[in-house]
Amino acid sequence: MCCRLFERRMLREGEAPQKGTFWGPGRKRKKLRRESRDQEMSETAIEFKNISKQFGNVYANKNISLKLYKGEILALLGENGSGKTTLMNMLAGIYYPDEGSIAVDGKEVSIRSPKDALSLGIGMVHQHFKLVDVLTATENVILGLPGKLNIKEAETKIREICDRYGFVVDPNKKIYDMTVSEKQTVEIVKVLYRGVNILILDEPTAVLTPQEAERLFRVIWRMRNDGKAIIIITHKMHEVKEISDRVAILRKGEYIGEMATEDADIQELTNMMVGRAVSLNIERKTPVNPKPKIEVEHLTILDEEGVAKISDVSFTANSGEILGIAGISGCGQKELLECISGLVKPLNGHVYYVEEDESRTDLVNLNPLQIQQKGIALSFVPEDRLGMGLVGSMDIADNMMLRSFRYGATQQDIDRVNKSRFLENLKQKMQPFTDRKTPRNLAQTVVEDLNVVTPSINTPVSNLSGGNVQKVLVGREIASHPKVLMTAYAVRGLDINSSYQIYDLINKQKESGTAVIYVGEDLDVLLELSDRILVLCGGRVSGIIDGRGANKEEVGLMMTSMGGEQGK
Amino acid sequence: MIDLVAFIPRAIGQSVPLLFGCTGEIITEKSGNLNLGIPGVMYVGGICGVIGAFAYEQASKGNMIGILAIGIPMLCSLIGSLLMGLLYCFLTVSLRANQNVTGLAMTTFGVGFGNFFGGSLIKLSGSDLPTISLSKTSSFFSASLPFADKLGWFGKIFLSYGFLTYLAIIIAAAAGLIIKKTRTGLHLRAVGENPATADAAGIDVVRYKYISTCLGCMIAGLGGLYYVMDYASGIWSNDAFGDRGWLAIALVIFCIWKPGLGILASILFGGLYIVYLYIPAGMDHMEYKELYKMIPYVVTLIVLVITSMRNKKENQPPASLGLPYFRENR
Numbered sequence: 005m006c007c008r009l010f011e012r013r014m015l016r017e018g019e020a021p022q023k024g025t026f027w028g029p030g031r032k033r034k035k036l037r038r039e040s041r042d043q044e045m046s047e048t049a050i051e052f053k054n055i056s057k058q059f060g061n062v063y064a065n066k067n068i069s070l071k072l073y074k075g076e077i078l079a080l081l082g083e084n085g086s087g088k089t090t091l092m093n094m095l096a097g098i099y100y101p102d103e104g105s106i107a108v109d110g111k112e113v114s115i116r117s118p119k120d121a122l123s124l125g126i127g128m129v130h131q132h133f134k135l136v137d138v139l140t141a142t143e144n145v146i147l148g149l150p151g152k153l154n155i156k157e158a159e160t161k162i163r164e165i166c167d168r169y170g171f172v173v174d175p176n177k178k179i180y181d182m183t184v185s186e187k188q189t190v191e192i193v194k195v196l197y198r199g200v201n202i203l204i205l206d207e208p209t210a211v212l213t214p215q216e217a218e219r220l221f222r223v224i225w226r227m228r229n230d231g232k233a234i235i236i237i238t239h240k241m242h243e244v245k246e247i248s249d250r251v252a253i254l255r256k257g258e259y260i261g262e263m264a265t266e267d268a269d270i271q272e273l274t275n276m277m278v279g280r281a282v283s284l285n286i287e288r289k290t291p292v293n294p295k296p297k298i299e300v301e302h303l304t305i306l307d308e309e310g311v312a313k314i315s316d317v318s319f320t321a322n323s324g325e326i327l328g329i330a331g332i333s334g335c336g337q338k339e340l341l342e343c344i345s346g347l348v349k350p351l352n353g354h355v356y357y358v359e360e361d362e363s364r365t366d367l368v369n370l371n372p373l374q375i376q377q378k379g380i381a382l383s384f385v386p387e388d389r390l391g392m393g394l395v396g397s398m399d400i401a402d403n404m405m406l407r408s409f410r411y412g413a414t415q416q417d418i419d420r421v422n423k424s425r426f427l428e429n430l431k432q433k434m435q436p437f438t439d440r441k442t443p444r445n446l447a448q449t450v451v452e453d454l455n456v457v458t459p460s461i462n463t464p465v466s467n468l469s470g471g472n473v474q475k476v477l478v479g480r481e482i483a484s485h486p487k488v489l490m491t492a493y494a495v496r497g498l499d500i501n502s503s504y505q506i507y508d509l510i511n512k513q514k515e516s517g518t519a520v521i522y523v524g525e526d527l528d529v530l531l532e533l534s535d536r537i538l539v540l541c542g543g544r545v546s547g548i549i550d551g552r553g554a555n556k557e558e559v560g561l562m563m564t565s566m567g568g569e570q571g572k
Numbered sequence: 573m574i575d576l577v578a579f580i581p582r583a584i585g586q587s588v589p590l591l592f593g594c595t596g597e598i599i600t601e602k603s604g605n606l607n608l609g610i611p612g613v614m615y616v617g618g619i620c621g622v623i624g625a626f627a628y629e630q631a632s633k634g635n636m637i638g639i640l641a642i643g644i645p646m647l648c649s650l651i652g653s654l655l656m657g658l659l660y661c662f663l664t665v666s667l668r669a670n671q672n673v674t675g676l677a678m679t680t681f682g683v684g685f686g687n688f689f690g691g692s693l694i695k696l697s698g699s700d701l702p703t704i705s706l707s708k709t710s711s712f713f714s715a716s717l718p719f720a721d722k723l724g725w726f727g728k729i730f731l732s733y734g735f736l737t738y739l740a741i742i743i744a745a746a747a748g749l750i751i752k753k754t755r756t757g758l759h760l761r762a763v764g765e766n767p768a769t770a771d772a773a774g775i776d777v778v779r780y781k782y783i784s785t786c787l788g789c790m791i792a793g794l795g796g797l798y799y800v801m802d803y804a805s806g807i808w809s810n811d812a813f814g815d816r817g818w819l820a821i822a823l824v825i826f827c828i829w830k831p832g833l834g835i836l837a838s839i840l841f842g843g844l845y846i847v848y849l850y851i852p853a854g855m856d857h858m859e860y861k862e863l864y865k866m867i868p869y870v871v872t873l874i875v876l877v878i879t880s881m882r883n884k885k886e887n888q889p890p891a892s893l894g895l896p897y898f899r900e901n902r
Contacts, residue, residue, distance in 0.1 A: 096772070098771075098772070098899060117771075117774070117776075117777075118771055118772045118773065118774050122773075122774050123774075128772070130772065133768035134766070134768060134772045135766070135769060136761070136762050136765045136766045136769055136770075137885060137891065138761075138765060138885050138891075139758075139761070139762065139765070139888055143758055144769075146755075146758075147758065147759065147762050147769070147770065147773040147775070148759065148762075148770065148773030148774040148775045149755075149774075150755075152755065153754055153755040153758060154755065178734075178885070180885050194773075235745070242696065286813065456632030539745075570576070
């Protein structure tokens with residue numbers, strides 16, 4: 005089943021002719037790749053020699069030696085927190101190594117600041133874009149360069165770069181008006197404008213749609229064929245197979261090994277990453293006694309500008325079942341989940357929560373607190389982890405407390421008092437102070453059970469890597485024993501091992517009778533995990549299909565071909 | 573009603589300290605430093621100028637040379653406020669102390685510093701009143717163009733001021749141009765909006781923060797100097813400067829971080845600041861006058877509400893205002 009992962013090429017040219025221009029015919033790409041294969045890869049662009057970097061007592065990188073050749077694409081693999089980004093940040097001048105040295109073009113160099121890195125021809129596109137929102141694309145591109153300010157001249161040069169590599173970017177557009185993909189284009193133009201020879205891309209496809217990712221790959225190939233050396237950090241195995249020439253693997257800050265991509269297979273790479281054999285299968289048990297839990301009827305949601313993000317959506321989520329939601333990103337998935345969890349008021353329609361005795365409660369006019377007080381256990385793992393899910397500057401234990409602080413009692417107590425108004429009032433009166441002990445224990449459990457890499461539970465969550473942040477959030481939500489669990493892009497930015505741990509957790513919730521609504525972007529996983537799949541297209545339901553019989557092409561078509569409203 | 577030809581010059585006279593303070597604070601805030609120490613810096617700028625002028629008046633024994641009479645107090649004032657700026661930067665940029673706390677402490681310190689040395693000088697000069705009079709130095713500062721009197725209302729409204737008034741306007745206009753049109757300005761804005769981005773682009777964030785904050789303090793300090801030497805005719809008395817420093821900070825919000833707009837806004841504020849003197853309230857209702865004194869603050873609140881409601885990105889404060897920057901923070 006694992007090979008499905010890297011075979012995944014959603015919506016190839018044949019299936020979606022109207023979109024074919026995005027990445028052109030597949031044959032051309034093959035040709036591009038072969039040309040570069042013939043190139044001699046002997047010239048070293050970068051050499052890391054015994055690099056070490058410590059944060060506190062933890063080694064982020066330990067004694068790493070690694071070479072990068074000109075005209076190749078190196079994929080850097082590793083679990084969350086294995087030190088990939090740290091290593092790259094040392095190349096980009098954000099961090100300075102504690103030990104070891106870096107050689108560029110055979111000469112040993114000292115990279116003390118991003119400026120030094122740029123002058124050596126090293127450019128990095130960070131995972132979190134480094135762009136100034138209120139400035140235009142051009143202003144961002146020329147930021148930091150010396151000389152007189154000449155916007156016109158810069159614009160001309162940007163247009164030349166765009167033509168050369170096939171980008172589309174409006175130089176006068178402000179960053180805050182841009183989509184994620186446009187922002188990334190600006191980032192890449194920014195490094196190209198500076199004439200870099202070594203390009204580092206830190207999880208470039210994490211926030212892109214498959215189409216946008218394909219477009220990005222074409223650009224990367226073109227750069228490689230220009231003789232540039234490229235390092236790409238990614239968690240998506242099929243991308244590693246698709247784009248890279250060589251793979252290097254890090255584990256817990258240490259260098260494990262490397263191999264030519266041709267010789268690598270996903271199972272082997274994963275085992276090297278994790279350090280033991282990992283099963284890449286997703287179990288899908290037949291739902292036991294599914295009963296309707298959430299019934300959504302004719303839901304319409306407008307965004308702030310009054311544009312309908314969700315129009316006339318109806319579906320049912322059953323207990324003990326995973327309902328997958330597929331769709332190009334920005335098709336209303338976020339709004340739908342936020343509406344069910346009480347964060348957004350719809351224009352019209354109803355969201356019913358069905359009790360065990362089949363009585364129905366309309367959640368539409370309740371806020372999350374009121375829903376909780378009615379004894380309805382909804383859990384929502386939002387897309388924006390540090391914005392909506394957790395408080396970045398607070399530690400893991402305090403973030404656990406966000407769900408329980410109101411009661412000064414344990415989660416079990418909450419479940420109990422929810423049943424009785426009298427008890428609840430009594431509890432609140434009797435306990436003016438919050439209970440810090442239970443959240444601390446919970447934090448400890450989550451850290452241990454989900455293998456969160458952190459110095460301690462007193463570490464602010466913003467200091468954790470993306471995957472660990474997600475584990476903390478999912479861990480907290482699951483610990484509250486939800487009846488309905490909603491997750492939006494639960495594995496975004498997570499390495500393959502963590503992703504499978506999350507799938508496992510979700511499956512366990514399903515088995516315990518929770519109704520799970522899973523919004524995902526990886527179609528393969530959606531197809532393997534979901535019992536039923538709801539496909540959204542431009543805010544409308546283009547179909548609800550059974551997860552077992554469905555094939556990817558069918559779902560892919562449903563995602564794009566309805567009413568002419570395609571993803572942007 | 574109001575005699576405009578008399579009112580406008582007085583409003584402008586009131587506006588100059590505000591304009592200096594406002595321009596200085598805008599330059600500072602553009603680098604992401606919220607310097608609430610500006611009122612204190614203006615006090616220090618004022619008293620340092622007074623100390624310089626006092627020393628020179630004593631030393632020269634009446635034979636004062638124009639260039640020195642202006643140059644010495646100005647230099648003292650600039651050095652005083654520069655030191656304040658350096659202190660602020662050292663604490664907030666190098667040591668990454670909390671900007672609000674540091675700024676407030678510096679205001680308290682600056683006011684105390686001014687009153688302490690003001691009081692000492694009053695003792696030294698042995699005057700009967702609790703003031704120091706530096707009327708000779710002041711006459712150099714407030715000298716207007718000789719033909720200003722002959723041009724009637726035009727001369728009164730446009731040409732009847734000392735050179736610091738024009739300097740304030742020139743500095744504000746120049747600051748506006750530099751921030752908007754030059755590469756230095758672009759880099760400065762980037763530092764204030766997103767220092768991590770600026771850093772990754774190769775801009776020396778620490779240097780920009782230091783220079784802009786110190787420069788901002790020096791400009792603001794001139795506001796204090798102007799107040800003593802020109803507006804108050806060289807008479808220093810403790811606490812006379814009042815809350816103009818805070819008004820200057822309010823003005824920054826009012827003119828949505830645009831120094832060019834600050835020129836007009838400061839004149840408006842200057843007018844609002846003294847409008848109570850021109851509104852006939854009679855002797856029965858002195859309390860109304862107190863209410864009129866509130867107008868500048870009320871206007872600032874209204875502007876704050878309107879700019880927040882319009883929610884246009886360009887009119888918002890620099891995104892990283894008040895936040896310390898450390899490269900290795902994740």
